[in-house]
Amino acid sequence: MFASLTAECGQLWRLRGLLAVLTRREIGARFAGSAGGLLWVWLPPLLTVASYYLVFDVVFGMRLGGQAPTTRVGTYLIVGMLAWMAFADAAQRGMNSLLEAGGMLQKNPLPPGLFPARAVLASGVVFAPLVVALIPLYAGAHHFGPGVWAVIPLLALQGVLSFLAGYLLAILAAALRDVVQVVGVLLSLGVFLSPVLFPVTMFPAGWRWLLWLNPMTAPILGYQSALLQGAWPAWPVWAVLLAWIGVLAALLSLAIGRSRDQLVDWL
Template identity: 55%
Template structure:
């Protein structure tokens, strides 16, 4: 893993160019160009607010961190969309770049970083804008300074998971379909669509099997309540980061000499 970190750092100038081209390629040929990369999640946020908070004026119970349904959904949905895009694209990143890796002695980690960092470049600014938009809920809370740390930790998690899944996908193509299915149902095993208090208490431990639960709770505390993330959130984030790193290490060792052949 440290070898990959050094390689990525030594080629950081190339990586910046690759990330920019990745963003541009997602909507190449359109009149709006790269603006569409940011327009799609912004329009999704606007739709949630308009439908749930303005048109239907739906409200959650007293135990929820926010009364307005749309306001609550947006805080969890934006980081979840970032996670899904980063993991979904990252899982197939090595397969998509197979022809390039077969002809050039480039570190495979660059292909994963290119995809995940491109997603991060789209959603990280949106989370900062959310923090500004949600300021009237709690004022300028000191806990807001934890937001960059939570965003950076989520980005690191996406890199670790995407890299491990990309290696598995190179060896077994079924991984891509399994990840797609897992992301489609994962939102229901998280506190994004409903507060944790609405989930049966005896089964709440299931929510922590979703890696994004700790992050979603942290975002909700910071943006909705102006509070510091709970110790459970910090512990969950640390556990998932450590677990993802430990699982990635043997995958890197196993694939070091065979990855190009798998591709």
């Protein structure tokens, strides 16, 4: 079932030096020609999360109910939104990576997975440090609860999830360009079908199963548990996250096997 994906990952490991070079170039291309340099990579997400804190916690002083993992609205929003922005950025860049690299793939027999991997790694370099930086900022609220370190494996698993989703979408986008538009809409709407903007307890009980159709629901709940409460995420969080990774891995392996002979022509 996973033979095609395993072979592709083996190629990526053998070409890890080239992948590192491509990732550095991808990051450099984001701020090439700008005086601010690397600052422009981190400034947009930093300003976004800072505005949440300023508007909801400082200016309006809004509070959540007692069943929420924290009472502060802005503090709650930052955790989920930062994770969602990381996933959306990685998925979109991964989806577009093969279309952008079409000319290179037509001239060089490179494994296609190099390009989604490059896009996802570059996105991780931008967002992972921001999520890790929340650990000392949030730890004071729960006196550095040991569960806060769950952020590290959550980030690693989210990276795997993002790569699988980005590569799968890249193949589908190569076959049908409409996928790019559809995914853009789904990423805009998906934030409302996840516990980013509201705690799970505020969602109608009979419809909560819809939240689990979003692959980012489990990671977001995990980050909220770790950062807001200092508690290790409950086992369903890990089980659902691993299930999503398994499903996407199976679909991606099937897509790689089916598209191997036509992919370059599609591009």
